[in-house]
Amino acid sequence: xxxxxxxxxxxxxxxxxxxxxxxxxxxxxxxxxxxxxxxxxxxxxxxxxxxxxxxxxxxxxxxxxxxxxxxxxxxxxxxxxxxxxxxxxxxxxxxxxxxxxxxxxxxxxxxxxxxxxxxxxxxxxxxxxxxxxxxxxxxxxxxxxxxxxxxxxxxxxxxxxxxxxxxxxxxxxxxxxxxxxxxxxxxxxxxxxxxxxxxxxxxxxxxxxxxxxxxxxxxxxxxxxxxxxxxxxxxxxxxxxxxxxxxxxxxxxxxxxxxxxxxxxxxxxxxxxxxxxxxxxxxxxxxxxxxxxxxxxxxxxxxxxxxxxxxxxxxxxxxxxxxxxxxxxxxxxxxxxxxxxxxxxxxxxxxxxxxxxxxxxxxxxxxxxxxxxxxxxxxxxxxxxxxxxxxxxxxxxxx
Numbered sequence: 074x075x076x077x078x079x080x081x082x083x084x085x086x087x088x089x090x091x092x093x094x095x096x097x098x099x100x101x102x103x104x105x106x107x108x109x110x111x112x113x114x115x116x117x118x119x120x121x122x123x124x125x126x127x128x129x130x131x132x133x134x135x136x137x138x139x140x141x142x143x144x145x146x147x148x149x150x151x152x153x154x155x156x157x158x159x160x161x162x163x164x165x166x167x168x169x170x171x172x173x174x175x176x177x178x179x180x181x182x183x184x185x186x187x188x189x190x191x192x193x194x195x196x197x198x199x200x201x202x203x204x205x206x207x208x209x210x211x212x213x214x215x216x217x218x219x220x221x222x223x224x225x226x227x228x229x230x231x232x233x234x235x236x237x238x239x240x241x242x243x244x245x246x247x248x249x250x251x252x253x254x255x256x257x258x259x260x261x262x263x264x265x266x267x268x269x270x271x272x273x274x275x276x277x278x279x280x281x282x283x284x285x286x287x288x289x290x291x292x293x294x295x296x297x298x299x300x301x302x303x304x305x306x307x308x309x310x311x312x313x314x315x316x317x318x319x320x321x322x323x324x325x326x327x328x329x330x331x332x333x334x335x336x337x338x339x340x341x342x343x344x345x346x347x348x349x350x351x352x353x354x355x356x357x358x359x360x361x362x363x364x365x366x367x368x369x370x371x372x373x374x375x376x377x378x379x380x381x382x383x384x385x386x387x388x389x390x391x392x393x394x395x396x397x398x399x400x401x402x403x404x405x406x407x408x409x410x411x412x413x414x415x416x417x418x419x420x421x422x423x424x425x426x427x428x429x430x431x432x433x434x435x436x437x438x439x440x441x442x443x444x445x446x447x448x449x450x451x452x453x454x455x456x457x458x459x460x461x462x463x464x465x466x467x468x469x470x471x472x
Contacts, residue, residue: 074255074395075235078228082212082239082247083221091217092239092247095145099183100175102130102142103153107172110161123158130154145183146215152184181241189215190234190251199234212249214239222249231256244329260397263355265456268399272356274449276409276441279376283346284441286449291346296338297379304331343385351392358452359386360409361402401452408464409444409451417471419464 084092106126114120121129130150133139142150160172190199190213201219203209210224214237232253239249274286282293307328314321350357368377393400403409411420416432429437451462460466 074257074259076232076253076255077250078226078253079248079250080225081223082249083223084247088218088220089247091144092241093181094141095149095183095217095239096181096241097177098142098145099149099153100177102150103157104174106130106154107157107174110157120161123154126154126157127151144216146185146189146217148186148189148215149183152186183239185215185237185239187234187236190237200228214249229253229255242333244326244333259394262397262399265399268356268456269453271354272358272449272453273350273354274445274447274452275350275357275359276445276448277360277362277380277382278441279373279380281441282380284439284445286442286445288439288442290441293380294338294342295379296335296342300331300335304328307331339379339381340384343381344388347385347388347392351389351396351398354398356399356401356452356456357389357393358401358403358448358455359389360448361405361407363405399452399456401455403448403451404461404463406464407448407451407462407467409447410440412443412447412464412468414438414443414446414450417468419468 082092106121106129109129110121110126134142134147157172160169163169164171199213200222201211201213202224208224210222211219212222213219228251232255235252235254237249237251239247241247276284278284281290283291285291307324311321311324311328314324362382364377364383368374370377390400392398408419411423412418413420413430413432415436415438416434418432420430423440428440430440430443431437447467451467454460454462454470462470
């Protein structure tokens with residue numbers, strides 16, 4: 074079983090310079106070889122392979138003009154080349170965008186391998202805890218040296234570190250995230266027959282964050298909207314300050330801290346909600362939403378982007394795997410909201426303003442609850458038969 078553990082680093086000023094140097098070196102390597110690959114392809118029509126680039130990096134480090142590359146762990150530079158190779162593969166295989174040059178104002182991070190961090194917590198090869206003060210903890214980041222660490226929760230002694238991700242947040246704080254391999258295996262998945270008996274369908278919404286097929290509705294605290302006035306006030310204040318002045322930097326820091334607080338509040342809520350749902354139900358079926366497409370609607374964009382749907386699904390997937398539960402996505406074009414669950418009637422002329430549905434018998438049902446019931450039934454059918462039902466196939470089940 075793999076698990077991640079994230080802690081805050083507490084570097085002093087010289088150590089901050091080392092971390093910034095490592096970030097800069099990793100960014101330089103990525104940009105340098107991206108430019109080289111682009112130029113080579115334009116001139117010769119041939120793309121340089123990952124192995125060739127790795128050999129060129131080794132030669133570059135021997136050049137006195139690039140001696141500063143030796144000041145950071147070699148694996149962090151190799152990690153940049155691996156990221157570049159992955160970006161090209163995503164472009165050609167998965168139809169993602171062409172790799173872009175990394176900006177100094179973009180994400181500040183770099184990777185370290187198990188070679189830099191050793192591979193076991195049990196003998197504390199990379200972690201030192203003061204026997205007289207358990208809060209005095211340090212971690213060794215390869216050639217960068219020892220750094221103070223806020224070990225706010227215990228680590229499993231048998232866990233083996235596979236790699237680490239060091240990152241700098243917008244508020245200036247540094248964090249390290251370990252990817253560890255635990256001896257425990259993931260639990261066996263609950264049998265299908267038992268899972269169907271305790272299944273739930275989930276419909277996402279903006280007004281109501283989640284609507285469950287049992288009629289339960291879960292409302293989001295809307296952390297962003299709660300702090301929106303305070304954000305606007307700080308942004309207006311920042312716009313009136315002289316750029317680069319002390320007052321400008323102070324206001325900017327307040328703005329960054331508030332954004333960070335909102336993000337932390339949202340993540341905490343979504344993690345707890347995902348844990349609760351994965352604990353309660355054995356089979357969970359959710360919508361396969363086109364979040365990118367929905368966010369292109371200027372009337373819905375802010376609500377969609379601040380809702381945290383994608384992050385919630387990530388957390389829910391992690392918890393379902395950890396608990397041995399089933400998580401299923403419906404087909405992208407399954408019209409769960411347009412089909413009346415009890416009768417199988419199809420409403421082709423529905424708008425977002427229509428919040429209740431009336432069947433041929435005069436019975437009314439909430440639109441979101443109805444959609445969640447259809448989603449739940451879709452998931453039960455899929456896990457039993459393996460069939461990906463389109464809307465017309467789903468309607469055929471009623472005939």
